[in-house]
Amino acid sequence: MAAGQIGYGVPPSLSAKVTGSFAYLTIRDRMPTILTKAVDTIHRNKNKFFEEHGEEGISAEKQAISLLSKLRNELQTDKPLLELMDGLSDTESWNQYMQRQQRQLGDQELVSWFKSPWLYVECYMYRRIQEAICPPINNFDVFNEGKTQSFFESQQAVMALCTYLGDVQKSMEKLSENQLSEYFNKLLQVSLWGNKCDLSISAGQENSQKASPIDSLPSLQSFILVNDSNMVWLTLNSSRRPEGSGQKTADRVDIVLDNAGFELVTDLVLADFLVSSGLARHIHFHGKCFPWFVSDVTANDFQWTIRQTMAANHKWMSKSGFQWQSYLNEGIWSYHDHPFWTQPHEFCDMAADAPDLYATLQEADLVLFKGDLNYRKLTGDRAWGHAVDFCTALRGFEPAPLCSLRTLKANVQVGLQLGQGEKLSTEDPSWMTNGKYAVIQFHGPKLE
Numbered sequence: 079m080a081a082g083q084i085g086y087g088v089p090p091s092l093s094a095k096v097t098g099s100f101a102y103l104t105i106r107d108r109m110p111t112i113l114t115k116a117v118d119t120i121h122r123n124k125n126k127f128f129e130e131h132g133e134e135g136i137s138a139e140k141q142a143i144s145l146l147s148k149l150r151n152e153l154q155t156d157k158p159l160l161e162l163m164d165g166l167s168d169t170e171s172w173n174q175y176m177q178r179q180q181r182q183l184g185d186q187e188l189v190s191w192f193k194s195p196w197l198y199v200e201c202y203m204y205r206r207i208q209e210a211i212c213p214p215i216n217n218f219d220v221f222n223e224g225k226t227q228s229f230f231e232s233q234q235a236v237m238a239l240c241t242y243l244g245d246v247q248k249s250m251e252k253l254s255e256n257q258l259s260e261y262f263n264k265l266l267q268v269s270l271w272g273n274k275c276d277l278s279i280s281a282g283q284e285n286s287q288k289a290s291p292i293d294s295l296p297s298l299q300s301f302i303l304v305n306d307s308n309m310v311w312l313t314l315n316s317s318r319r320p321e322g323s324g325q326k327t328a329d330r331v332d333i334v335l336d337n338a339g340f341e342l343v344t345d346l347v348l349a350d351f352l353v354s355s356g357l358a359r360h361i362h363f364h365g366k367c368f369p370w371f372v373s374d375v376t377a378n379d380f381q382w383t384i385r386q387t388m389a390a391n392h393k394w395m396s397k398s399g400f401q402w403q404s405y406l407n408e409g410i411w412s413y414h415d416h417p418f419w420t421q422p423h424e425f426c427d428m429a430a431d432a433p434d435l436y437a438t439l440q441e442a443d444l445v446l447f448k449g450d451l452n453y454r455k456l457t458g459d460r461a462w463g464h465a466v467d468f469c470t471a472l473r474g475f476e477p478a479p480l481c482s483l484r485t486l487k488a489n490v491q492v493g494l495q496l497g498q499g500e501k502l503s504t505e506d507p508s509w510m511t512n513g514k515y516a517v518i519q520f521h522g523p524k525l526e
């Protein structure tokens with residue numbers, strides 16, 4: 079059976095069919111709010127569109143507002159999903175996926191917002207936003223304000239983090255293996271908790287990081303439900319080859335990014351540490367090729383964040399920014415944005431639907447997946463039991479040793495101890511969706 083097909087023991091996809099479920103509340107409440115904010119943002123930029131594009135900019139603004147309002151009405155009245163008509167490079171793939179969804183539903187009911195898988199319709203909404211914003215304003219990122227605000231309002235935390243990185247790097251040569259792994263664990267957890275800052279769960283409410291990210295780690299420790307940091311450390315060390323050993327030396331870690339703003343800075347700091355400590359020789363970053371889930375990183379966000387860090391009036395921030403830019407110039411770091419990351423597929427379909435991307439990930443020694451949406455795609459956004467193995471939920475998706483760094487914002491979680499989920503539900507009924515808990519969840523060869 080092909081990976082991803084419904085087979086024995088594969089539970090159903092989360093959907094809004096379950097009234098009152100988190101999927102239902104997201105589609106009924108949060109997604110329309112995101113569309114309303116998008117309409118408001120476009121309206122507020124009307125003059126900008128006129129200045130840049132004259133009358134054409136105004137008519138594109140009017141069209142975007144009308145299409146987004148129509149989209150919101152379709153969503154709120156559970157209309158059938160519509161084929162995309164914008165003829166972009168991924169249009170055909172999206173329309174084929176819709177036909178695949180329709181085949182799974184059969185001809186009794188049409189693919190629609192409250193009946194089809196939540197993962198699919200939420201991704202589809204962001205692709206319809208892209209369709210609504212036509213030339214000449216098609217490069218306008220309707221979520222840009224929120225992403226830049228998150229960065230500006232996290233400056234204290236960014237400065238503290240870059241200062242910490244600078245201090246660690248000053249003594250890097252003298253660090254023992256234990257000290258190195260200590261710093262690694264700290265910066266891995268900073269990147270993990272950076273994922274709390276995402277705008278789609280807050281439907282765009284500000285979410286900047288105020289306190290020092292290092293100082294808050296001890297108080298957050300008990301909220302990490304699965305901590306496979308040791309497996310990540312062993313994987314990195316097993317893939318490291320002594321210089322000149324003639325063995326594979328291109329140690330490569332891929333980071334599948336999530337949110338811009340503070341979270342992206344935590345990922346850049348972690349990546350800098352991996353390279354400057356010698357734990358990895360190359361980092362491949364994977365971002366989104368158009369604005370996605372409100373706060374996800376696009377190429378523009380990636381470049382903007384590095385430029386802002388370089389330009390900071392703070393010694394360690396600007397030092398970090400220049401170091402990051404030179405990693406990019408030297409090819410030690412590289413940024414990629416394959417269309418698959420902005421499509422609705424579960425990751426167990428990647429080998430079949432994006433074999434080129436799967437082959438790329440297979441070249442990595444470790445792939446870090448940031449955030450909740452990536453976790454939902456890793457597990458197919460299905461109603462697995464909490465004690466089901468992560469490996470089972472991956473359903474054959476294993477291009478390389480991988481680790482999810484995720485704060486829980488959707489009600490799918492696997493790989494827990496027997497009874498752990500039930501215990502959490504009594505202690506904190508919204509534990510899967512309130513963003514307070516997190517996992518560092520690894521899948522790969524067992525190493526001693």
Ligand SMILES: O=P(O)(O)OC[C@H]1O[C@](O)(CO)[C@@H](O)[C@@H]1O
Pocket residue numbers: 104200273276277278279336337371448449450451452454485487488
């Ligand atoms: O940015 P992250 O961590 O992927 O979080 C996005 C999550 O927020 C939500 O929009 C909240 O429902 C989820 O649908 C989505 O998985």
Ligand SMILES: [Mn+2]
Pocket residue numbers: 276278336337371373374449451
């Ligand atoms: Mn996100």
